[in-house]
Amino acid sequence: MPERRLELNTPRLTMRPIIPADAVALFETLGDPHVMRFSVAGAHQSVADTAGWIEHGIRHQSAHGFAMYAVLRRCDGDIVGQCGLEVLADGRTEIGYRLRRDQWGRGYAAEAAKAWLDYGFSTLRLSRIVAMIEPGNRRSIRVAEKIGMQAGASETFHGIPVIAYFAEAPATPDGARSAIRTE
Numbered sequence: 001m002p003e004r005r006l007e008l009n010t011p012r013l014t015m016r017p018i019i020p021a022d023a024v025a026l027f028e029t030l031g032d033p034h035v036m037r038f039s040v041a042g043a044h045q046s047v048a049d050t051a052g053w054i055e056h057g058i059r060h061q062s063a064h065g066f067a068m069y070a071v072l073r074r075c076d077g078d079i080v081g082q083c084g085l086e087v088l089a090d091g092r093t094e095i096g097y098r099l100r101r102d103q104w105g106r107g108y109a110a111e112a113a114k115a116w117l118d119y120g121f122s123t124l125r126l127s128r129i130v131a132m133i134e135p136g137n138r139r140s141i142r143v144a145e146k147i148g149m150q151a152g153a154s155e156t157f158h159g160i161p162v163i164a165y166f167a168e169a170p171a172t173p174d175g176a177r178s179a180i181r182t183e
Helices: 020-030 047-064 108-122 138-146
Strands: 013-017 068-073 079-087 093-099 128-133 154-157 160-168
Touching: 013 047, 013 079, 013 108, 020 047, 020 068, 020 079, 020 093, 047 079, 068 093, 068 108, 079 108, 093 108, 108 128, 108 138, 128 138, 138 160
Parallel strands: 093 128
Antiparallel strands: 013 068, 068 079, 079 093, 128 160, 154 160
16 A cells, blocks of 8 residues: 555644654653553553654554554644554554643544544545443543444453444445445
């Protein structure tokens, strides 16, 4: 798939591909045990861990044309977290979002995630997007529900019980789904 070098903008946020120079800023989010409490991998222990995560994201971007992106406040360019789409091992596409703790409660996660959901359906032509959320992660559940995702089946994801929240591409006027890709 050809690489897409897009930038997504919302009224308050810009999302752009993550680059190696973002490691220190993103470590503030990904290295925070409170932010990463519900992460499969746990909090990053060093900036080097975050740099490795960024390299994985760059490879994912090259392979699929999308990945987790840096989330910046438009007012000052400060990196406040990450959000984007990622293809899971089973072929489903997952939306993910994590914000620096001092940015919680401002609606940024829902704003960023909604932009990615819309992009996934309208541009990438995905038919379904999932979010694997632990039942105790009330903040993430609120974001998923706020952007229109529904609770699906309970399953085990990397050995952890989760609820597979999902959203499907909007139907066209004739009732068909507008998206065709299932990657």
